[in-house]
């Protein structure tokens with residue numbers, strides 16, 4: 001009886017092992033930040049892919065439901081996915097049963113392999129882009145992070161259509177957009193008012209525009225998203241915040257970028273001139289502004305020039 005008492009006391013006094021032990025990735029603790037009831041996000045560093053961040057630059061989010069965990073995006077490597085899986089297990093006794101990938105960029109779906117017992121889902125358009133760019137994206141991640149990836153582990157998710165879906169017994173609404181990458185899945189959780197934007201939204205980190213079909217399309221979709229009146233948004237990069245705040249900042253920057261490139265093109269000044277423009281103070285709180293602006297000029301300016309000279313759509 002006495003022995004039993006001591007065992008029970010020891011068990012009571014022992015800290016909950018799983019919760020107290022930080023999950024480390026790339027020599028930094030991986031943190032699940034609560035966003036809403038049964039909903040967390042894991043924020044990536046506001047940096048570009050590099051050896052020093054081991055590729056942890058994008059955000060992930062997860063919802064613990066009675067029939068399993070829904071994971072939104074899985075990071076940039078199977079190795080990261082394993083750490084994420086350990087972190088999720090500290091918050092739910094249920095396994096991850098569904099992985100939703102918001103778009104085809106590697107920082108959002110290369111971690112899927114760690115969740116091989118789950119169903120992996122994305123939009124049909126996104127899946128096609130993944131198939132098209134997978135090999136080039138693997139090369140890119142390997143080059144920038146200095147870590148090799150097991151090619152066969154980077155598999156494509158199954159395709160789903162936009163609209164209302166129920167995962168287990170948990171309802172979500174999926175929106176098919178394309179402003180950021182050509183195939184962007186945005187997820188609304190009406191129960192909590194959380195909008196999972198993927199890279200349709202960037203907050204306190206300047207938007208990357210390499211694969212945009214056009215800034216006008218992106219801006220139109222952002223105003224559609226504002227009409228949803230979500231309570232809080234989880235962007236693809238940067239912290240979560242009230243939905244309007246995130247959508248407004250992304251739209252503000254993209255509107256400015258679109259206007260700048262149009263102005264420089266219409267004055268016939270060329271890309272070099274566009275690169276010398278001073279960035280407004282309003283964007284000084286955002287990370288990587290100079291870096292992303294320079295990339296956007298190189299990627300997008302030729303389209304603005306072509307549109308002006310030949311009336312090509314942009």
Ligand SMILES: [Zn+2]
Nearest residue numbers: 058107199236
């Ligand atoms: Zn991203």
